[in-house]
Amino acid sequence: MLWVGIDTHLKMHRIEIQNKDGNAMWRGQINNDSDGFIRLLDKIRIIERSNSDSISAIFMNPTGNFHMPIRSFLEANGYRVIMVDARVSGHIRMTQNLGKEKSDSADASVLASTGRLKPSILESGNHERHPLSGxxxxxxxxxxxxxxxxxxxxxxxxxxxxxxxxxxxxxxxxxxxxxxxxxxxxxxxxxxxxxxxxxxxxxxxxxxxxxxxxxxxxxxxxxxxxxxxxxxxxxxxxxxxxxxxxxxxxxxxxxxxxESMSGNNSDIDHISAIRGMSVVSAAAIVSEIGDIGQFDSAVKLQSYGGKAPDLTGSGGKVTAVGVSRVRNSHLSNTAYESAVSLVKHRTPEFHDIFQREIKKGKKPTQAYIVVAKRLLYHIYSIMKNGKPYRERRPTGREGSVSGGTAS
The missing domain is CATH 1.10.287 (Helix Hairpins)
Incomplete structure (x- = not known):
């Protein structure tokens, strides 16, 4: 089992290849061009043959799109490439006592150790957005x-x-x-x-x-x-x-x-049919979500959209301390703006939720976040079932509705 970490840059990439024990098999750098890519591929294949092992995954940070050419090249040659969130890399740096000072070689080493120190990332893989998100x-x-x-x-x-x-x-x-x-x-x-x-x-x-x-x-x-x-x-x-x-x-x-590219997308059609939702807002949300199969539940989508609580705890006691900051900011912003539009258009279910939260003493900003959370719940159901939105009155805990969403 071999791991590769690539710290990407505009002109060159820093590489480290590690074995399953975290020992470096090769460190070096390649130019960000076709000759550099071929050199890396040759080096990987030599190490695979000499160790009678194969590359399990290649890890990189999505920095400034410098990763896109090398990622495309490696995937075209049959290797699995996983994009690592900078926050995950930062956590690994802390566990390895590397401090906050960064260097290209240390970054490549951190990335190469991702599969060994955080194996759960192998199951989650990459989140793929719809091309329309561009x-x-x-x-x-x-x-x-x-x-x-x-x-x-x-x-x-x-x-x-x-x-x-x-x-x-x-x-x-x-x-x-x-x-x-x-x-x-x-x-x-x-x-x-x-x-x-x-x-x-x-x-x-x-x-x-x-x-x-x-x-x-x-x-x-x-x-x-x-x-x-x-x-x-x-x-x-x-x-x-x-x-x-x-x-x-x-x-x-x-x-x-x-709008012209959204015409044949049924998810965008169903979401934009909700009063107060524009085609552009629906397209922004759908494009950031990508394939809905990447989310196991509506709660996972709400968390990805930054509309789930940030939890802390000690001694078995867990406490919510506001909204999580670990999120897709583009989806989060669009969901919030859509929530404001839904309330302004007095779309019954969402307007009722907003008024309910205001009566509880919530500030408008907090109430809109709750509305956005409900919107993401419905969007999950719409995209999962392939059926249009059907109004449901808010009952019980937020995020759950009586009788389902789509029919």
Missing amino acids: LTRLMESVGREITRITNFMKADLAAVFPEYPFYANIDTHTSIEILLRFPTPEAVLNARLEDIADVMSSASRKHFGKDDAMNLMELAQKSVGITDRNGIYACRISMNAARLRYEKEKIQEIVKKI
Whole structure:
């Protein structure tokens, strides 16, 4: 029984091969290219022949996607590759008294010893996501960038034009077009009324017009904001408005692509049919879960989605100390956002759970987590049974429903 640990990097990979007793059979490094891959394969086969043994598993950390080419190569050559969570590697480092200081050779050694020191990982293997997660994660990233740019613009406007009428909805198309042309009170006052009215009318499809342009000019005239003497605020606001417009256009393209790729997925269809669940949210959840057969129960899915309690205990007594932080953050975030949407749409079962938790004295954030937990329970049943959601009223302990979920 032989184990291989690979600490992956952009230009090279650090390797260690261990036997069943944890003794190093070979240490070295290879380049992250075809010659390096072939060199590693030859070395593995030589060690297998000389020891009359075979490689049981190859372990690596999923770091920056540097692992993907070497993983694909090794799997294509018949070897089992297991991705090791960094938290698992950190725990093994502690058991081996390696401390917190990292080195490439020590990391490869830790990875190679994973199968020997944590044999349960051989049973669980890798969690495989749906390829669609590449797009849903990109959308999540673009969404964060939109929020960041919006906050920058709000901070600048708070300094130079706190009376700006679209401050609360600064990321709307109309607001973006206004700020591209007239980012400060000085820019508004130096423009012609007709030009401002034309921009507002065109951007809003004639919802806003000359009266709104006049109101904007009056607010600019009376503004208490600081004077933008050197034009820095005007430059920052207009450039961020251009960035915001670009990012919003990109996210719409991503949404269209996700929707087009989700058309033939029955799980996404069933989940998005729940009132308050969009196709994009359903696709994000399904793509992070992957094959539902990877989860033995709804509780395992809830735990993976970060909606299970973190437990601690001593002397046989176990106590819940909040929500577990060991989770798939993408699934956790989407489940939480979906829970908020379900409550806002007053979807009966989920709205009832939210109100029940609020009456218990829970904060809204805590109540939404409970709703998200119930949502993941239903999603497990929907994906496991291949049948659509059917409403059930909350009864008893959270996570259980009377009469099942799908029929």
